[in-house]
Amino acid sequence: MGFELDNRKKRILQAVIKDYITTAEPVGSRTIARKYGLGVSPATIRNEMADLEEMGFLEQPHTSAGRIPSERGYRYYVDCLMQKEELSFDEEDLIQREYRSKIDDVGQVIHVTGQLLSQLTSYTAVVQKPKIGFSSFKNIQLLEMDKQRAMLVAVMDNGIVQHRMIEVPGSITGNDLAAISAVLNAKLSGFTMESIKNTLIKEIYIELAHYRRTIDLVLDVLRYSLASDNDDKIYLGGLFNILNQPEFQNVEKLKTLMGLLEQEDLLSNLMVADPSNSGVTVRIGGEISYQGMQDCSMVMAIYGVKGQPIGSLGVLGPTRMDYSKVISVVEYMTRKLSFALENLFKGLVDKEVKF
Amino acid sequence: MGFELDNRKKRILQAVIKDYITTAEPVGSRTIARKYGLGVSPATIRNEMADLEEMGFLEQPHTSAGRIPSERGYRYYVDCLMQKEELSFDEEDLIQREYRSKIDDVGQVIHVTGQLLSQLTSYTAVVQKPKIGFSSFKNIQLLEMDKQRAMLVAVMDNGIVQHRMIEVPGSITGNDLAAISAVLNAKLSGFTMESIKNTLIKEIYIELAHYRRTIDLVLDVLRYSLASDNDDKIYLGGLFNILNQPEFQNVEKLKTLMGLLEQEDLLSNLMVADPSNSGVTVRIGGEISYQGMQDCSMVMAIYGVKGQPIGSLGVLGPTRMDYSKVISVVEYMTRKLSFALENLFKGLVDKEVKF
DNA sequence: GTTAGCACTCCCATATATTGAGTGCTAACA
DNA sequence: TGTTAGCACTCAATATATGGGAGTGCTAAC
Numbered sequence: 001m002g003f004e005l006d007n008r009k010k011r012i013l014q015a016v017i018k019d020y021i022t023t024a025e026p027v028g029s030r031t032i033a034r035k036y037g038l039g040v041s042p043a044t045i046r047n048e049m050a051d052l053e054e055m056g057f058l059e060q061p062h063t064s065a066g067r068i069p070s071e072r073g074y075r076y077y078v079d080c081l082m083q084k085e086e087l088s089f090d091e092e093d094l095i096q097r098e099y100r101s102k103i104d105d106v107g108q109v110i111h112v113t114g115q116l117l118s119q120l121t122s123y124t125a126v127v128q129k130p131k132i133g134f135s136s137f138k139n140i141q142l143l144e145m146d147k148q149r150a151m152l153v154a155v156m157d158n159g160i161v162q163h164r165m166i167e168v169p170g171s172i173t174g175n176d177l178a179a180i181s182a183v184l185n186a187k188l189s190g191f192t193m194e195s196i197k198n199t200l201i202k203e204i205y206i207e208l209a210h211y212r213r214t215i216d217l218v219l220d221v222l223r224y225s226l227a228s229d230n231d232d233k234i235y236l237g238g239l240f241n242i243l244n245q246p247e248f249q250n251v252e253k254l255k256t257l258m259g260l261l262e263q264e265d266l267l268s269n270l271m272v273a274d275p276s277n278s279g280v281t282v283r284i285g286g287e288i289s290y291q292g293m294q295d296c297s298m299v300m301a302i303y304g305v306k307g308q309p310i311g312s313l314g315v316l317g318p319t320r321m322d323y324s325k326v327i328s329v330v331e332y333m334t335r336k337l338s339f340a341l342e343n344l345f346k347g348l349v350d351k352e353v354k355f
Numbered sequence: 356m357g358f359e360l361d362n363r364k365k366r367i368l369q370a371v372i373k374d375y376i377t378t379a380e381p382v383g384s385r386t387i388a389r390k391y392g393l394g395v396s397p398a399t400i401r402n403e404m405a406d407l408e409e410m411g412f413l414e415q416p417h418t419s420a421g422r423i424p425s426e427r428g429y430r431y432y433v434d435c436l437m438q439k440e441e442l443s444f445d446e447e448d449l450i451q452r453e454y455r456s457k458i459d460d461v462g463q464v465i466h467v468t469g470q471l472l473s474q475l476t477s478y479t480a481v482v483q484k485p486k487i488g489f490s491s492f493k494n495i496q497l498l499e500m501d502k503q504r505a506m507l508v509a510v511m512d513n514g515i516v517q518h519r520m521i522e523v524p525g526s527i528t529g530n531d532l533a534a535i536s537a538v539l540n541a542k543l544s545g546f547t548m549e550s551i552k553n554t555l556i557k558e559i560y561i562e563l564a565h566y567r568r569t570i571d572l573v574l575d576v577l578r579y580s581l582a583s584d585n586d587d588k589i590y591l592g593g594l595f596n597i598l599n600q601p602e603f604q605n606v607e608k609l610k611t612l613m614g615l616l617e618q619e620d621l622l623s624n625l626m627v628a629d630p631s632n633s634g635v636t637v638r639i640g641g642e643i644s645y646q647g648m649q650d651c652s653m654v655m656a657i658y659g660v661k662g663q664p665i666g667s668l669g670v671l672g673p674t675r676m677d678y679s680k681v682i683s684v685v686e687y688m689t690r691k692l693s694f695a696l697e698n699l700f701k702g703l704v705d706k707e708v709k710f
Numbered sequence: 711g712t713t714a715g716c717a718c719t720c721c722c723a724t725a726t727a728t729t730g731a732g733t734g735c736t737a738a739c740a
Numbered sequence: 741t742g743t744t745a746g747c748a749c750t751c752a753a754t755a756t757a758t759g760g761g762a763g764t765g766c767t768a769a770c
Contacts, residue, residue: 028763043713046764064719064763104504104520143494143510149459151510155498155518161508163516165459165699240613243606251604258595344520383732398744401733419732419750 004055005076011038012048013057014081017069021322024246026066071285071319074297078282078323085324087332091120095336103340106130106160110235113313113337118238120329123245123317124261125237126300128271130310130341132160132230136192140184142218144174152221158305159344162226168214180214183207193227232268236261247295247318256292261316266290271312273300280327280334285319295319299326301334305341313337359410360431366393367403368412369436372424376677379601381421426640426674429652433637433678440679442687446475450691458695461485461515465590468668468692473593475684478600478672479616480592481655483626485665485696487515487585491547495539497573499529507576513660514699517581523569535569538562548582587623591616602650602673611647616671621645626667628655635682635689640674650674654681656689660696668692 005013015036019027029042029049038045049067052058057073060066069077087095095116102108110127117125135156143151147170153163168177187204188196201219208215239261242248248257260266270288273281283298299321300314313334315326360368370391374382384397384404393400404422407413412428415421424432442450450471457463465482472480490511498506502525508518523532542559543551556574563570594616597603603612615621625643628636638653654676655669668689670681 026763030763041713042763043715044711047712050765060764062720063765064721064761066763105518138500139498139506141496141498141508143496145493145510145512145514151494151514151516153496153508153510153516155500155506155508157500159500159506159520161506161516161518163460163510165514240610240617243610243613249606251598251606251609254606254609255595255598258598262595381732385732396744397732398746399742402743405734415733417751418734419730419752421732 005057008038008040009048009052010081011036012045013052013069013073014077016049016052016058016067017073017077017081020068021320024320026061026068028066031066069320071287074284074319074323078284078327082324082327084331085328087120087328092332094120095332099336099340103343104159106158106341106344109337109340109344111237113333113340114235114237117313117315117329117333118241120333121315121317121322121326122238122241123315123321123326124239124241125235125313126267126271126298126316127235127237127313127337128268128311129230129233129235130158130160132156132162132227133192133194134305134308134310135160136190136195137185137188140181140188140222142177142181142184144177150177152218154222154226158341160230162230164221164225164229166214166217166221168217172211172214176211180208180211180218184218188222193223196223232264234264234267234271236267245318247320253292253295257296260290260292270298271300271314273302273312273314275302275309280330282323282327297321297323299323299330301330303334303338303341305338310341360412363393363395364403364407365436366391367400368407368424368428369432371404371407371413371422372428372432372436375423376675379675381416381423383421386421424675426642429639429674429678433639433682437679437682440683442475442683447687449475450687454691454695458698459514461513461696461699464692464695464699466592468688468695469590469592472668472670472684472688473596475688476670476672476677476681477593477596478670478676478681479594479596480590480668481622481626481653481671482590482592482668482692483623483666484585484588484590485513485515487511487517487582488547488549489660489663489665490515491545491550492540492543495536495543495577497532497536497539499532505532507573509577509581513696515585517585519576519580519584521572521576523572527566527569531566535563535566535573539573543577548578551578587619589619589622589626591622600673602675608650612651615645615647625653626655626669628657628667628669630657630664635685637678637682652676652678654678654685656685658689658693658696660693665696 012032015032016027019031019035029045032038032045033040033042049058053060053067056070057076058067059070061068098112098116102112110129114125114127117127135158137154138157139155141153143153145151145165148167149165150168151163152166153161155161183204187200204215205212242254242257248254270290280299280301285294285297288296288298295318296316297319298314298316300312302309302312304310313330315330317326367387370387371382374386374390384400387393387400388395388397404413408415408422411425412431413422414425416423453467453471457467465484469480469482472482490513492509493512494510496508498508500506500520503522504520505523506518507521508516510516538559542555559570560567597609597612603609625645635654635656640649640652643651643653650673651671652674653669653671655667657664657667659665668685670685672681
C-alpha cells in the first residue's frame with residue numbers, strides 16, 4: 001500500500017485534501033495549479049483528477065464542480081501521504097502551564113486534558129475517565145452521618161475518591177463504624193475492585209460477624225455501585241466547537257449529532273480503540289458505524305499507566321478534519337495524560353500488573 | 356395594575372399570547388376569532404389589537420403580519436392574566452420515581468433535579484450547586500497516599516464530600532496524619548466553612564504545634580480551595596432542547612447563546628434571584644441584561660434548607676416560553692429539591708441558623 | 711505525454727412575478 | 741356609539757426566469 005499511485009498523483013491528491021481541509025470547498029484544477037506549484041497545467045491535473053476519481057480517491061459533488069476527497073482518499077492520506085506536524089512551542093508551553101497546577105486529582109487531570117484537546121484542535125474532545133477497576137484501594141472509611149446513615153468513602157491509589165451514603169442499622173455506633181473501617185482497610189487495601197477474592201471476603205465476615213448486614217451492603221457498594229458510577233463516564237470538551245464547522249451549519253444535522261453525543265454508553269462503545277494499534281487510531285466517516293456520524297471522523301488513543309491501559313481519549317470532528325494536526329495533538333496529549341496519571345501513582349510500591 | 360385593560364382586551368391579549376406560545380407564528384385577527392370564541396368579528400378584534408399595540412402590549416413584525424406579544428405583553432400576562440397549570444399525575448409520578456432512588460448524595464440530587472426540569476419543560480435547566488459555605492463539617496480525614504502526599508477528605512453534614520491531594524513533609528507518618536485528623540475533627544466538626552473562628556484555629560495550632568506547616572496547608576485548603584471548588588458551580592440540563600426552539604434555528608444565534616452558557620460565572624450572576632420575592636422570579640427578555648440573551652427568558656427560584664437559602668435553580672428558554680407550565684414546574688421542583696436536601700440533614704441536631 | 715482551446719454543465723446569486731395572509735380604513739348598520 | 745362587512749393595500753414568502761462563473765471533459769495541436 002502506498003505504491004498504487006505514481007508520484008504526481010500522490011502530490012495532487014495531497015494538494016486536493018489539504019486545500020479542502022482548509023477551505024471546505026470543492027477544489028478545482030486551476031486552484032491546484034496556482035497554489036501548489038506542480039509545474040503542470042490545469043488540463044494535466046484534470047486528467048489526473050479524473051483518474052483519481054475513477055480509483056475512488058476523489059469525488060465530485062456535481063458535474064461542474066471541483067473534487068472533494070472520498071473516505072478512501074482520506075484513508076490513503078492518513079496512511080501514506082500525511083506527515084506529522086509537530087506542536088509549536090507556544091502550544092507545548094500552554095499545555096505545560098495548564099497541567100502544572102492541576103495534577104493532584106484525577107478529575108482535574110481529565111478535565112484539563114479535555115479542555116486542551118478541544119482548544120488545540122478546535123474540534124470536540126472525548127475523554128474516557130480512567131476505569132476504576134484497575135486502581136486499588138488505598139483507604140476505606142465508614143463515617144457516621146446520623147443515626148441511620150453512614151458515608152462510605154473509598155480513596156483509590158490513583159487519587160480517585162468515591163463516596164456513597166448508605167443506610168445502617170440504628171444500633172451501630174460511631175465506634176462500630178471505625179472498627180469496620182479498620183478491618184476493611186486491613187483486608188482490602190492494595191487490592192483492586194476486581195481482584196477482591198472470596199477468601200478475603202470470608203475473612204472479613206469472620207472478623208466482623210456482628211455486622212453482617214452492614215458488611216454485605218458495604219461490599220456490594222464497593223464492588224458494583226462505585227465502579228459503575230465511575231467507569232464509562234465520559235468527559236466532553238469543546239462541544240460548541242462543532243458550531244464553527246461549516247458542515248454543521250444545518251440545525252437538523254446538529255440535532256442528530258448532539259443527540260448521539262448525549263448518550264454516554266454509545267460514546268463508550270465508540271471509544272473502544274484498537275488495542276493492537278499501539279499508537280493513534282483513526283476512524284474516518286463510515287468507519288464509525290453510527291447513523292448520523294457518517295460526516296464525522298474520530299482520532300483516538302489509549303492512555304494508561306505502567307503499560308496498562310485504563311481508558312482512551314480522542315477528538316471528534318468532521319470528516320474534513322485536519323488529521324495531521326489532530327493526530328499530533330492526540331498523540332502528545334495521550335503521553336501527557338499517561339504521565340500525569342503515572343505521577344499520581346508515584347511513590348507507590350510496585351503492584352501486581354496484569355494485562 | 357391589572358386594571359388598565361378592559362375585560363375584552365385582556366381576553367384578546369391572552370389569546371394572542373397563548374397562540375403565539377404554541378405556534379411561534381404572528382397571530383392574526385381571524386385566528387383569534389376562530390380559535391378563541393369571543394363572540395365578536397375579526398374587524399373588532401383588529402381594532403382592539405391596534406389599541407393593544409399602541410399601549411405597548413403587542414408588536415407587529417411588519418405591516419401586513421399578525422401580532423406578537425411585546426416584552427411588556429409577556430410581563431402583563433405573567434403578572435395578571437396567566438393561571439397556573441397544575442402538574443399532571445404522570446408528571447408527579449415521574450418526579451417521584453426519579454427522586455426515589457437518588458437522594459443519598461447532593462450531586463445526584465442536583466443532577467436529577469436538572470434532568471427533570473429540562474425534561475418537563477423542554478427548555479434548558481440551570482441548577483446552582485448548594486453553596487458549601489452553609490454546610491458544616493461532619494468529618495475530616497487526612498489519609499496517607501505516599502511519602503510526600505496525603506488525601507484530605509472533608510465530609511459535610513449535607514452529604515457533600517470534597518477531597519484534595521496535598522503535599523506533606525516526608526517526615527510525617529500515617530500516625531501523624533491520624534492524630535491531625537482527630538484534632539481537626541474535634542475542633543471543626545459542627546462548624547461551617549465560614550464560621551471557623553480564629554480562636555479555634557489557635558487552639559488547633561497549640562495542640563498540633565509540631566505540624567504547623569501541614570496545618571497551614573490543610574486549613575487553607577479547607578477554607579478557600581474546597582469551597583471555591585464547589586460554590587458557583589452550575590449544572591446545565593437539557594442544553595440540546597434549545598435546538599428544538601424555532602428561534603434558535605439560526606446557527607449564529609446558537610453560537611452566541613452557547614458561548615454565554617459556557618461561562619459559569621456569568622450564569623452565576625444570572626441566577627441571583629430576587630430574594631424578597633419568596634416564590635418564583637421571572638426575567639423576561641431584556642430584563643436579562645446580557646447581550647445575546649435578549650430573546651430568552653428565565654424562570655427561577657431559590658431553594659434552601661430550614662428557611663436558609665443555599666442556591667437557586669431555573670429554566671432558560673425563549674421569550675416565547677410557556678410561562679404557565681414552566682412556573683409551575685419550577686415551583687414544584689424547588690419544593691422537591693429543598694425537601695430532598697432537607698432529608699440529607701435529617702437526624703442532625705439543630706444548628707445555628709443565620710440569615 | 712502535455713496543453714491550449716472550447717463547448718457544455720450546473721450551481722448560485724440576482725431579478726422578477728405571484729400568491730396570500732393580514733391589515734387599516736370607510737361606510738353602513740343596530 | 742360600538743360593531744361589522746367590504747375593499748384596497750402592504751409586504752413577506754414562495755415560485756419562476758435569467759445571467760454569470762467556476763469547472764469540467766473532450767479534441768486537436770504541439
